[in-house]
Amino acid sequence: MNQVKIGKSQVETAPLGLGTNKVGGHNLFAGLSEQDGLEIVRAALESGIQLLDTAFMYGKGRSEELIGEVIADFPRDQVIIADKAAQDFSSGEAVLNNDPEFLKKSVDEALRRLKTDYIDIFYIHFPDEKTPKSEAVGALQKLREAGKIRAIGISNFTPEQVKEANKDGYVDVVENYYSLIHRDEEARLFPYLKDADISFVPYFPLESGLLTGKYTKDMTFAEDDPRSKNEKFTGKAFQNTVAAVDTIRPIARQHHVDVLQIVLAWYLANPGLTAVIPGARNAAQVPGLVKSLDVSLSKEEYDQIDRTFTK
Numbered sequence: 001m002n003q004v005k006i007g008k009s010q011v012e013t014a015p016l017g018l019g020t021n022k023v024g025g026h027n028l029f030a031g032l033s034e035q036d037g038l039e040i041v042r043a044a045l046e047s048g049i050q051l052l053d054t055a056f057m058y059g060k061g062r063s064e065e066l067i068g069e070v071i072a073d074f075p076r077d078q079v080i081i082a083d084k085a086a087q088d089f090s091s092g093e094a095v096l097n098n099d100p101e102f103l104k105k106s107v108d109e110a111l112r113r114l115k116t117d118y119i120d121i122f123y124i125h126f127p128d129e130k131t132p133k134s135e136a137v138g139a140l141q142k143l144r145e146a147g148k149i150r151a152i153g154i155s156n157f158t159p160e161q162v163k164e165a166n167k168d169g170y171v172d173v174v175e176n177y178y179s180l181i182h183r184d185e186e187a188r189l190f191p192y193l194k195d196a197d198i199s200f201v202p203y204f205p206l207e208s209g210l211l212t213g214k215y216t217k218d219m220t221f222a223e224d225d226p227r228s229k230n231e232k233f234t235g236k237a238f239q240n241t242v243a244a245v246d247t248i249r250p251i252a253r254q255h256h257v258d259v260l261q262i263v264l265a266w267y268l269a270n271p272g273l274t275a276v277i278p279g280a281r282n283a284a285q286v287p288g289l290v291k292s293l294d295v296s297l298s299k300e301e302y303d304q305i306d307r308t309f310t311k
């Protein structure tokens with residue numbers, strides 16, 4: 001895989017990464033198997049994926065521990081770990097905390113769970129309400145100077161908060177919600193990121209599976225299936241997305257691949273994005289993600305998909 005650079009940092013990675021909220025994320029998803037989690041990470045690294053996107057919040061440290069187990073078998077410089085923190089459970093429940101001391105403690109504890117001595121990209125997972133944004137980022141800059149992290153990220157920050165956080169020019173990468181059906185960041189954030197040499201990594205690129213092409217208009221979900229309560233998987237929104245995804249099918253047939261690979265190829269060709277981190281539920285899904293690297297979309301195909309999905 002070719003390499004991309006993360007902001008102004010020294011971190012370089014293959015642009016197709018792996019989202020790992022289903023690796024040990026028992027607090028977020030029901031019925032996950034840890035064995036599957038270990039196998040997903042191993043399959044990804046064996047296929048040339050380097051960037052592993054994790055967070056303390058995925059299993060309250062369990063995702064980091066499982067990743068730590070797998071990466072012990074790989075050369076450390078072949079793995080790019082992106083980790084996040086902000087949820088402070090010291091009161092018993094999750095409270096957002098960007099206090100410099102809390103971020104320092106979070107990085108030290110994450111290093112122990114990952115069994116490594118540096119984290120390639122460390123994100124503030126969510127902004128809190130009290131800490132000045134540039135002070136929180138300043139704390140990460142000190143951790144970078146100490147060699148504990150290599151690049152500074154922020155996640156779920158509004159465009160105004162991104163600018164405030166980057167007052168001293170230390171921010172390398174923003175990770176916010178963005179997908180073919182959720183493109184607000186293009187107009188409100190991308191121009192600033194380009195000017196400031198800040199990378200962008202979208203989360204939910206496959207809209208939790210909705211953009212893989214495996215859904216049809218007539219599908220409904222049982223009441224105990226979380227999708228039945230998710231507005232993206234019900235009603236008009238679901239119908240509209242499935243109809244838009246269906247327009248990709250002829251392009252997929254032309255390339256002898258599935259819709260999923262075309263969608264990922266579109267992100268990989270999108271100049272606003274630096275890397276893509278689709279998630280997988282089991283190791284069998286990983287080759288389907290990697291296959292997207294074989295697809296090269298023509299300008300016409302790229303533009304057709306661009307026009308079909310509402311900005």
Ligand SMILES: NC(=O)c1ccc[n+]([C@@H]2O[C@H](COP(=O)([O-])OP(=O)(O)OC[C@H]3O[C@@H](n4cnc5c(N)ncnc54)[C@H](OP(=O)(O)O)[C@@H]3O)[C@@H](O)[C@H]2O)c1
Nearest residue numbers: 019020021053203204205206207208209278279281285288
């Ligand atoms: N910074 C943040 O606040 C934040 C928030 C959310 C997520 N994230 C990150 O973004 C990553 C991506 O988000 P996500 O994993 O929630 O959702 P996603 O990438 O939009 O979708 C992942 C889902 O796509 C489906 N899929 C993947 N490969 C497939 C294949 N080969 N064939 C068929 N279906 C396939 C699976 O659906 P099924 O489950 O139906 O099998 C899988 O669970 C996360 O893992 C996490 O690292 C960050």
